[in-house]
Amino acid sequence: MTSAVETEILLADNQQLRSELQDLLEQAHINQSIIERHQAFDLQLISASEFRELIETMLVAMPGTFNLECVTLSLLDQDYAIQRILRDLQIGLLEFRNLLFLPARIGLPASEHPEQPYLGEYQAATHAPLFPHYLPASVAILPLTRQNRLLGYLSLGSAHAERFTPQMATDFIRRLATVVAICLENVINNERLKHIGLTDPLTGVNNRRYIEQRLYEEVARGQRERSSLSCLFIDIDHFKRVNDQYGHQSGDDVLREVALRIKRELRLSDALGRFGGEEFVVLLTHATLEDAARIAERIRAGICNSSITIEGAEGGLLITASIGAAALTPPDRTRSAEDLKQTLLKQADQALYQAKESGRNRVMLAIPGSEALTPQQA
Numbered sequence: 001m002t003s004a005v006e007t008e009i010l011l012a013d014n015q016q017l018r019s020e021l022q023d024l025l026e027q028a029h030i031n032q033s034i035i036e037r038h039q040a041f042d043l044q045l046i047s048a049s050e051f052r053e054l055i056e057t058m059l060v061a062m063p064g065t066f067n068l069e070c071v072t073l074s075l076l077d078q079d080y081a082i083q084r085i086l087r088d089l090q091i092g093l094l095e096f097r098n099l100l101f102l103p104a105r106i107g108l109p110a111s112e113h114p115e116q117p118y119l120g121e122y123q124a125a126t127h128a129p130l131f132p133h134y135l136p137a138s139v140a141i142l143p144l145t146r147q148n149r150l151l152g153y154l155s156l157g158s159a160h161a162e163r164f165t166p167q168m169a170t171d172f173i174r175r176l177a178t179v180v181a182i183c184l185e186n187v188i189n190n191e192r193l194k195h196i197g198l199t200d201p202l203t204g205v206n207n208r209r210y211i212e213q214r215l216y217e218e219v220a221r222g223q224r225e226r227s228s229l230s231c232l233f234i235d236i237d238h239f240k241r242v243n244d245q246y247g248h249q250s251g252d253d254v255l256r257e258v259a260l261r262i263k264r265e266l267r268l269s270d271a272l273g274r275f276g277g278e279e280f281v282v283l284l285t286h287a288t289l290e291d292a293a294r295i296a297e298r299i300r301a302g303i304c305n306s307s308i309t310i311e312g313a314e315g316g317l318l319i320t321a322s323i324g325a326a327a328l329t330p331p332d333r334t335r336s337a338e339d340l341k342q343t344l345l346k347q348a349d350q351a352l353y354q355a356k357e358s359g360r361n362r363v364m365l366a367i368p369g370s371e372a373l374t375p376q377q378a
C-alpha cells in the first residue's frame, strides 16, 4: 500500500471519528440541556406548597417546558377525599380540564406492568380515559405511586409518533414520576392538615378560626371591589333543654342537623361556621342587608319547618333558632379590615341578642353604621 493511499484511509478514519465525536458531543449537550430543564422543573414542582399551584405547574407549565401537546393528571380518589379538598379550596373541576378523577386504575394490556411507565404509541382501548380532550400520537404514562399505593397517572401526550417509543430510556421519566408523586402526596397532606385545623369536628362545617380568617379576607376584598357582604349569627333556641331532656348525644345530633339545614340555603361562595356551642355564623358574600334578611328568613324557616329525629323524642323534635344579621354595604375604605370585621361581628351578635330578647324564633337586622336594630317580619 502506498503511503498516499494509507494517508487517504487515515484521513477518512479521522474524519469518521471526528464526526462520531461531534455526534457524542451534541448528544451530551442535549442530555445536559434535558438535565437542566428537568432540574428546573423539579424545583418548580417541589416549591409548590399548595394544591392549586402544583396542579398549575403540571398542567399549565409542563406542556410548554417539555414541548408537549397535552399533559393530564388522573387521580384515583375512591373515598372522594381529594375532591372534597378541591371543593373546600373552591377549585372547580372545570378550571383544570386536564385534572381527571378515575373510578379505578386503568386496565393495562398484559404486556404493560402497572407500576412501570409506558412509553409508546397511543392505544385508545387503554389510554382513552387519560386523554379525554386530545388524541395524541405517542404517550408516556407515568404511574404515580407512594408506598406501594397508586395515586394516579401523569400522562404526557405528543402529536409526534417518534416522541415516545418503547426503546427510549426511562430514567428521566421515572425520576419525574417519583418527584410528582412525592409533591402530590405532600400538598394533599398539607391541605388535609389545614382542613382539619379549620373544621369543626362535630358538624363538619368550618370552625371559628376559619370564619374569622375568611371574614377578614372578604372584608378586605369588599373594600377593594366596593362590594357588600353580610354576616348572620344563628343561635338555637333553648338548646340547653334539649341536652337536659334528651342527653348530649341527642344535642349533638340536633347540632349536626341544624348545620345541614343552614347549609342547604347557602351558595357555594358563602361560608358557614360553628362559632362555639349552639351558635353558628354565616358569611354571605356580595349580599346587602336586604339579601341577608331574605336568606336569614329562609334559614329560620328551614330550621323550624320540620321536626328533627332524635332518640327518645317520639315524632321528632321541633327546633327553632334566632338570627341576627348585619351588613357592610360596602365596607368603608377608610377603616381597617380588622376593625370593620369586629364591628360586623358585634352588630350581628347584638342583633341576635335582640332577637332572643324579643321572643326568639325570629330574625333581627342591624342598621349599617348604627347600633339601632330593626325587627324582621318572621
Ligand SMILES: Nc1nc2c(ncn2[C@@H]2O[C@H](COP(=O)(O)OP(=O)(O)OP(=O)(O)O)[C@@H](O)[C@H]2O)c(=O)[nH]1
Residues within 6 Å of the ligand: 202, 235, 236, 237, 238, 239, 240, 241, 243, 247, 248, 249, 250, 251, 252, 255, 276, 277, 278, 356, 360
Ligand atoms: N350537645 C351539645 N351541647 C352543647 C355543645 N356546646 C354547647 N352545648 C350546650 O349548649 C347549651 C347552651 O345553653 P344556653 O347558652 O343556656 O342557651 P339556650 O339554652 O340555647 O338558650 P337561648 O340561647 O337563650 O335560647 C348548654 O347546655 C351547653 O352545654 C355541644 O358541642 N354539644
